Every structure is written in structure tokens, then in C-alpha cells.
Amino acid sequence: MKINPKLFIGPVSKNVVDASIDEANYTQKYLCLIPSRRQIDFDSGYVNNWRTKDFVDYVTSRSEKILIQRDHGGPSQGESDDDGLESIIKDAKNNFFLIHIDPWKKFQNLEDAIDATIFLIKKSCEINKDLFFEVGTEEAIRKYSINEFDFFLKTLKIKLGAIFKRIKYASIQSGTGLEINQNIGEYNKNKSLKFIEICNKYNILSKEHNGDYLETFDIKQRFSNGLHAINIAPEFGYLETKCLLDDINRRSDKNSLKALFEICYESGKWKKWIPTHKVEDIFNNNKQIFIETCCHYSFSNPDVISIKQNNPDIDNIIKARLRKRIRELLCTIR
Numbered sequence: 001m002k003i004n005p006k007l008f009i010g011p012v013s014k015n016v017v018d019a020s021i022d023e024a025n026y027t028q029k030y031l032c033l034i035p036s037r038r039q040i041d042f043d044s045g046y047v048n049n050w051r052t053k054d055f056v057d058y059v060t061s062r063s064e065k066i067l068i069q070r071d072h073g074g075p076s077q078g079e080s081d082d083d084g085l086e087s088i089i090k091d092a093k094n095n096f097f098l099i100h101i102d103p104w105k106k107f108q109n110l111e112d113a114i115d116a117t118i119f120l121i122k123k124s125c126e127i128n129k130d131l132f133f134e135v136g137t138e139e140a141i142r143k144y145s146i147n148e149f150d151f152f153l154k155t156l157k158i159k160l161g162a163i164f165k166r167i168k169y170a171s172i173q174s175g176t177g178l179e180i181n182q183n184i185g186e187y188n189k190n191k192s193l194k195f196i197e198i199c200n201k202y203n204i205l206s207k208e209h210n211g212d213y214l215e216t217f218d219i220k221q222r223f224s225n226g227l228h229a230i231n232i233a234p235e236f237g238y239l240e241t242k243c244l245l246d247d248i249n250r251r252s253d254k255n256s257l258k259a260l261f262e263i264c265y266e267s268g269k270w271k272k273w274i275p276t277h278k279v280e281d282i283f284n285n286n287k288q289i290f291i292e293t294c295c296h297y298s299f300s301n302p303d304v305i306s307i308k309q310n311n312p313d314i315d316n317i318i319k320a321r322l323r324k325r326i327r328e329l330l331c332t333i334r
Contacts, residue, residue, distance in 0.1 A: 003097075004168070004205060005032040005067055006223075006333045009326070010233020011039060012296045013240055014048040015315055017059065019322035024065035029330055032097065033059065034071035034231060037078035042090040044079050046297050052087075056094045069098035069134065071231070072141075074120060075106040088120055092127040098168060099124055104137035110148055114155050125163055136171035138209040139185075143173060146194045153202045169207040169229060170199050174222075176210035180274055180282075181238050181292055183213040189225060196226040205229060213238075219332050232329065234273075237296025239325060243318045245291060247311050256307045260295065261287050263303055269294035 011017045011033045024031045035055065039045055042052045050058070059066050070091045075084040084103070091099050101124075103116035117135055124131050135156065136149070144152065149172075157164045172195035176185035192208075199206040205228035211219065212235035222230065248256050264270065265287075273293040274282060282289050298304050308314050 003030055003067070004228065005030045006229045007326070007329055008032045008034045008069065008071075008207070008229060008231045010071065010231070010236065011035050011047055011055075012233060012237040013299045015240055015299075015318045016236045016322055017048075017055075019319045019326060021059065021063045021066055022319070023323045023326045023330075025063050027327070027330060028065060030065050030067060031326070031330075032067040032069050034069045034100075034233070036071045036233075037073065037084075037087055041078050041087055046300060049300055052090050053094055056096075067097040069100060070096055071100050071233075072102045072105075072137075073099045074101055074103040075116065077102060077105060081106075084120070085123065088124055089127060092124045092131055095128065096131065098132045098134055100134040100169075100171075102135075102137045102141070102171075104142040108142050110144070110152065113142075114152060114159075117156065118159050121160065121163060121166070125166065132166055132168040134169035134171065134207060135167055138171055139173045139175070140177060140210070146191070146198070149173075149195060150198050150201075153198065153204065157202060167204055169205045170202075172196060172199065172206045172208055172227075174208060176208065178210050178212055178234060178273065180278070180289060181213065181234075183210065185210065187218065187222075189221075192222070192227070193225055199228075200226075207231065216328070216332050219329070223333050230333065234296070236322060236325070238292060239321055240299070240318050241292055241295040243321050244295070244308065244314065245288065247314055247317070248307070251310070253310065256310065257288075259303060260291050260307060263298050263301055264291045264293075264295050267294060267298055269297040 009020050009031060020031050020033060039047045040050045040052060040055045073088050077084060078087060101117050101120045104113050107113040107116050121133055174192035175188040196206045207229040208227055209231045211230035211232045270290045270293045
């Protein structure tokens with residue numbers, strides 16, 4: 001298949017999914033949704049209480065321009081410390097376009113990660129010979145050097161044989177990182193160019209994770225330097241949360257604001273995004289940041305749904321804002 005989407009969107013909420021579908025149908029441009037195992041899996045997930053098959057059926061029945069990729073598929077990437085095999089088998093059976101094979105969270109040793117990647121790719125192809133794959137991982141999970149990356153792809157090519165052609169993308173590392181609704185990474189152009197050169201050497205498309213919160217210039221620069229695709233996920237959750245907070249603050253609804261803070265703080269999901277040494281200061285001076293960093297994990301919480309019902313038009317406002325950002329990104333990376 002020669003379809004090579006450039007924009008990969010994390011489906012952090014039903015509104016993000018619907019906005020992606022609407023924008024893809026309107027522009028007739030391919031978009032790819034990238035559910036992680038924690039967002040949507042065969043047996044669990046925090047997004048709209050969807051399970052893998054329900055999610056796939058929902059999306060594919062509404063657009064032919066939306067592709068689906070499993071993001072970070074593999075061992076220990078879900079809610080439990082598993083081998084990831086059952087999840088990937090279900091993905092293969094549900095005709096995902098792409099599966100990101102990412103065993104690096106469990107296997108930090110290069111050789112072990114290679115072996116696990118090969119095993120999971122072969123297992124997937126036994127079930128669905130039309131699958132494509134992304135390999136590698138992001139810096140937050142396991143950094144690898146230029147030489148390690150080259151060795152990784154070279155070994156996969158040797159050991160996978162003809163199946164190697166099913167690898168469409170590889171995760172490159174150029175210094176990105178996320179913290180408190182900001183991209184704190186320092187883009188390393190030379191490093192990025194070297195990673196892209198290696199991808200081109202093996203006829204694989206380069207993909208960067210953590211493309212969130214970047215300015216238009218920064219994204220354009222990456223693609224001008226030869227990058228083929230980019231992942232953006234928590235930024236969309238942040239945008240949706242900001243729309244909700246703007247509505248609550250506009251109405252001076254202090255009860256809803258307090259309830260939303262308590263839901264988000266007690267969830268503990270902010271711990272992924274806020275460094276420990278900054279927690280006390282934020283708690284004392286700007287509690288709203290706890291909501292902004294992790295409210296998207298709780299959009300399916302009945303109490304959050306109840307808060308949103310104070311404005312019957314809030315979902316339409318949110319989807320319009322999300323569509324605007326998606327269109328900005330599509331125009332930037334065309």
C-alpha cells in the first residue's frame with residue numbers, strides 16, 4: 001500500500017476521534033489515529049470505554065480516510081505487566097493498518113529488543129499478512145545511539161527476510177520531550193538528519209514521536225529536513241481541557257472547577273507529566289495545571305460528563321477547536 005500518512009493523532013477522547021473523522025472527510029486527506037494500549041485495548045481503556053473492536057468499527061464505518069495504528073504495542077505497554085501478545089493478535093485480527101512494535105519498555109537491552117520485535121512481527125504476519133509496522137521507540141522509553149539504530153534496522157532486515165518490507169516507519173530520536181503541557185526537548189538537527197539518513201538507507205519512513213506543543217516553524221523545519229511523519233497526542237487532550245475550563249471560568253462555576261480538580265488530582269495521572277520537585281509549588285500556586293495535564297484521562301468519568309452537561313453545546317465548541325488545529329497541522333506538513 002502506497003498510502004503514507006504524515007499526521008498521526010492520539011485518540012485521547014471521542015471528540016478527538018470525531019474531529020479527526022470530520023476533518024479527514026472534509027479535506028479528503030488521510031489521517032492516522034494511534035491508540036495506545038492504555039487508551040484503547042482489547043480488554044480495557046480510558047477513552048470512551050471503547051475496546052479495540054468497538055473502536056475500529058466506529059471509525060471505519062464513518063470514514064475511509066482514517067487509518068488506525070496501534071501505538072506502542074508490545075509487552076508492559078498496557079495496564080498490566082504482560083507479554084503484549086494477546087493485544088497484538090487482536091489488533092492484527094481487527095485489520096489495523098499499522099502496528100507499532102515497541103518492546104523497549106520491558107527489554108532495554110538492544111539484542112533482547114531486537115528478538116522481541118522480530119517475534120511479534122512474525123506472529124502478527126501469521127494472522128494478517130497485509131499488516132504494516134513501525135519499529136523503534138521514543139527517547140522517554142529508551143534512548144538509542146545512531147550506531148545502535150543502524151544495527152537495529154540492519155539486524156531486522158537480515159533476520160526478517162522478505163517480511164522486512166512490511167516495516168513502513170521507524171521511530172527516530174531528535175531530542176523531543178514533554179512536560180507540563182510543553183515540549184521541553186531541544187531539537188538536534190544533526191542527530192535527526194543522521195537518523196533520517198539511516199531510515200532512507202533501509203527504505204523506511206522516519207517518524208518522530210512527541211510532536212506536541214510545537215510552533216508551526218518547528219514542525220516545518222522537521223519536515224524540511226526530511227522527516228516523513230509525526231505523532232501528536234496529549235496536545236489534543238490539552239486543547240479539549242482548555243475549552244472545558246474556559247467554559248467553566250466564563251460561567252464562574254466554582255463548584256465545577258473544584259470538582260474537576262479533585263477528580264484529576266485524585267486520579268494521579270498528572271504524575272506522568274509533572275516532575276516531583278515542581279508538584280508542591282504548582283499545588284500552592286496554580287492548581288488548574290493539574291487539570292490541564294491530565295483531565296483527558298477522565299473525560300469518560302460520569303462526574304466529568306455531568307459537568308460538561310452544564311453547557312449542551314460544549315462538545316461542538318471542542319470539536320471545532322480540535323478541527324482547527326488538525327487543519328493547521330495538515331497545512332503545515334503538506
